[in-house]
Amino acid sequence: MILIRPVEAPDLSAISALDARLTGTAKPDYWREMMAPDRHFLIAESAKGELAGFIAGEVRAWEFGQPPAGWVFAIQIDPKLRLKGVGSQLFEGLVARFKAEGVTRVRTLVDRKDHLILSFFRAQGMVAGPSLQLDKDLA
Amino acid sequence: MRLQTATRLGLYAILELARDPERTLSSAELAQRYGVSNHHLAKVLRTLAAAGLVRGGRGASGGYRFTGNRRRITLMDIVALFEPAPGSRIKEPGEETEIGAALQRVLMEVDDIAEATLRSISLETMLKRPT
Numbered sequence: 001m002i003l004i005r006p007v008e009a010p011d012l013s014a015i016s017a018l019d020a021r022l023t024g025t026a027k028p029d030y031w032r033e034m035m036a037p038d039r040h041f042l043i044a045e046s047a048k049g050e051l052a053g054f055i056a057g058e059v060r061a062w063e064f065g066q067p068p069a070g071w072v073f074a075i076q077i078d079p080k081l082r083l084k085g086v087g088s089q090l091f092e093g094l095v096a097r098f099k100a101e102g103v104t105r106v107r108t109l110v111d112r113k114d115h116l117i118l119s120f121f122r123a124q125g126m127v128a129g130p131s132l133q134l135d136k137d138l139a
Numbered sequence: 140m141r142l143q144t145a146t147r148l149g150l151y152a153i154l155e156l157a158r159d160p161e162r163t164l165s166s167a168e169l170a171q172r173y174g175v176s177n178h179h180l181a182k183v184l185r186t187l188a189a190a191g192l193v194r195g196g197r198g199a200s201g202g203y204r205f206t207g208n209r210r211r212i213t214l215m216d217i218v219a220l221f222e223p224a225p226g227s228r229i230k231e232p233g234e235e236t237e238i239g240a241a242l243q244r245v246l247m248e249v250d251d252i253a254e255a256t257l258r259s260i261s262l263e264t265m266l267k268r269p270t
Binding site for chain 1: 213251252255256258259260261263264267
């Protein structure tokens with residue numbers, strides 16, 4: 001049984017720890033900032049009250065010239081609890097909040113080598129959007 | 140993006156069979172359903188069987204059924220069975236020149252995006268939301 005609920009300040013250490021375990025980089029300041037009230041940050045909590053995963057996003061208008069859309073900034077699921085629908089529940093929870101704000105599109109940015117997360121978003125019905133990300137090495 | 144005929148037939152066959160893993164379909168039935176050459180499709184099905192994705196029955200009435208994992212197999216897994224591996228491509232004339240190399244970098248960027256797209260779509264996703 002998984003409970004989806006809005007993030008609370010005491011969740012920060014568990015969020016930062018899960019992210020650090022999965023990405024190899026601790027960034028508590030980033031997650032603290034992500035918990036700002038104008039953002040949507042949802043937590044998936046196991047029956048034992050442990051962090052199972054989280055998702056964060058925000059509605060942004062005219063970002064890169066695009067009409068208002070809900071942006072998914074981050075999603076992380078505890079590897080022990082993957083393939084059990086936790087990610088889908090979080091995604092659906094965030095989408096419901098975006099819809100409540102009146103937007104009709106959800107958008108994200110994914111590393112094209114990260115097949116796991118790409119497959120996840122595809123399975124949620126997401127397809128290639130109208131933008132193409134461009135980079136330049138400045139080193 | 141242009142796929143070789145065998146790749147397209149492989150995708151048709153695997154998706155049709157994966158739609159109902161309990162069902163057995165012959166090469167002729169699949170060929171008729173998609174309006175393609177039975178001879179060509181039979182060869183493609185043998186490749187899919189050799190890869191362990193389908194199992195073929197013996198005898199004239201023997202058909203094929205899906206034996207893979209719909210959630211794990213992606214479109215790229217099928218494409219890779221029939222299309223040349225990225226590193227095995229033969230160099231085209233002119234690729235060594237400055238302009239040829241620049242053009243090659245652009246084409247590789249396109250291939251990279253195509254591969255990421257194909258690798259991100261499982262058979263399960265494809266069958267859930269046929270587009």
